[in-house]
Amino acid sequence: xxxxxxxxxxxxxxxxxxxxxxxxxxxxxxxxxxxxxxxxxxxxxxxxxxxxxxxxxxxxxxxxxxxxxxxxxxxxxxxxx
Amino acid sequence: xxxxxxxxxxxxxxxxxxxxxxxxxxxxxxxxxxxxxxxxxxxxxxxxxxxxxxxxxxxxxxxxxxxxxxxxxxxxxxxxxxxxxxxxxxxxxxxxxxxxxxxxxxxxxxxxxxxxxxxxxxxxxxxxxxxxxxxxxxxxxxxxxxxxxxxxxxxxxxxxxxxxxxxxxxxxxxxxxxxxxxxxxxxxxxxxxxxxxxxxxxxxxxxxxxxxxxxxxxxxxxxxxxxxxxxxxxxxxxxxxxxxxxxxxxxxxxxxxxxxxxxxxxxxxxxxxxxxxxxxxxxxxxxxxxxxxxxxxxxxxxxxxxxxxxxxxxxxxxxxxxxxxxxxxxxxxxxxxxxxxxxxxxxxxxxxxxxxxxxxxxxxxxxxxxxxxxx
Numbered sequence: 001x002x003x004x005x006x007x008x009x010x011x012x013x014x015x016x017x018x019x020x021x022x023x024x025x026x027x028x029x030x031x032x033x034x035x036x037x038x039x040x041x042x043x044x045x046x047x048x049x050x051x052x053x054x055x056x057x058x059x060x061x062x063x064x065x066x067x068x069x070x071x072x073x074x075x076x077x078x079x080x081x
Numbered sequence: 082x083x084x085x086x087x088x089x090x091x092x093x094x095x096x097x098x099x100x101x102x103x104x105x106x107x108x109x110x111x112x113x114x115x116x117x118x119x120x121x122x123x124x125x126x127x128x129x130x131x132x133x134x135x136x137x138x139x140x141x142x143x144x145x146x147x148x149x150x151x152x153x154x155x156x157x158x159x160x161x162x163x164x165x166x167x168x169x170x171x172x173x174x175x176x177x178x179x180x181x182x183x184x185x186x187x188x189x190x191x192x193x194x195x196x197x198x199x200x201x202x203x204x205x206x207x208x209x210x211x212x213x214x215x216x217x218x219x220x221x222x223x224x225x226x227x228x229x230x231x232x233x234x235x236x237x238x239x240x241x242x243x244x245x246x247x248x249x250x251x252x253x254x255x256x257x258x259x260x261x262x263x264x265x266x267x268x269x270x271x272x273x274x275x276x277x278x279x280x281x282x283x284x285x286x287x288x289x290x291x292x293x294x295x296x297x298x299x300x301x302x303x304x305x306x307x308x309x310x311x312x313x314x315x316x317x318x319x320x321x322x323x324x325x326x327x328x329x330x331x332x333x334x335x336x337x338x339x340x341x342x343x344x345x346x347x348x349x350x351x352x353x354x355x356x357x358x359x360x361x362x363x364x365x366x367x368x369x370x371x372x373x374x375x376x377x378x379x380x381x382x383x384x385x386x387x388x389x390x391x392x393x394x395x396x397x398x399x400x401x402x403x404x405x406x407x408x409x410x411x412x413x414x415x416x417x418x419x420x421x422x423x424x425x426x427x428x429x430x431x432x433x434x435x436x437x438x439x440x441x442x443x444x445x446x447x448x449x450x451x452x453x454x455x456x
Binding site for chain 2 (some may be wrong): 037055061062063
């Protein structure tokens, strides 16, 4: 198992330690996860897959829970600006 | 005990009761609406909110078309939270046999001046790219619409209140008849009582043959553009007309929010409100057969509701033969949201001695008595 993994968050290359979640990669990219319906920026709150605040698009699939998904090499994550 | 007197007391603050109250108050009658819970809390809150013109009988057609046009007229006055959207219905044909049904429906609607368009499989794939490939074609009914029913009911109730109607929530009506509506601690007197209690109408009138027909729905997270029209399989009609067994049909609908409503199921004799996982799975398998990508979407919630079903699938609108102070406005089954506005007009017409825009005879409750005599 490699010690680090490379993926992209909004096309920006990010390197994370093996075993990190997508939420970690988003934080390391200096990004938030999404905007609420009323336009507020949102980030992980519970960190255990309950609050749904950490939803991001992973490899084209919307509304994935970034705190519950481990980073994989070459993953394309997109978050709201 | 206090007793207030009104021209009309409407029992039930669902979308049908609200539409009746709005029309009655608008014609100058002194109106009260009584409900045990809130405005639009029963089948109104549970339904999809599809405004759809039906062709399965002349009675259904006349009422749904009349109502659809009333919704369109009202839409400019409705607040944004009603989410009225004229997205059209697409009746999806699986094969050539169902295309025969598409052409029959096309002829039916065209004869009655409802714009429709027959589309082929490739046009269907362009209009709804998330349907699976290979459908024979479809019928597009562009004037059909969707809305968010609880807010539509609230909008109608606000219109009623603005014209002087009173709303009494939190009163469980135990008895109606002879011009009296009785709840615990409260009694209302009325020249006429409108029973708009939906699937619970029979609890107030045990001799009334309105039955609960349970349905399941599910809503997804926001996936804007995934579904663009209200999509219904033509086999839906077979499901609707199956009067005995449990049935499911592909029926999905977009909300303005980007969420997708996924239905539908029909069950008789299921009286509990809980989600039945077997029916829900059957419903979702059916939906995925038409739209495989649905399986990849996140869902937020599943719930159930009770449609008010009559034996002949036509609502009861008009006086109850056994007590002329009681008017019925119930039994709309899956068409209560659509037919609410037309129903409000027919009730108000009859209570003010006005000629209606469509024939009222098919909906008169007196027809059940005739059936009993001939049975």
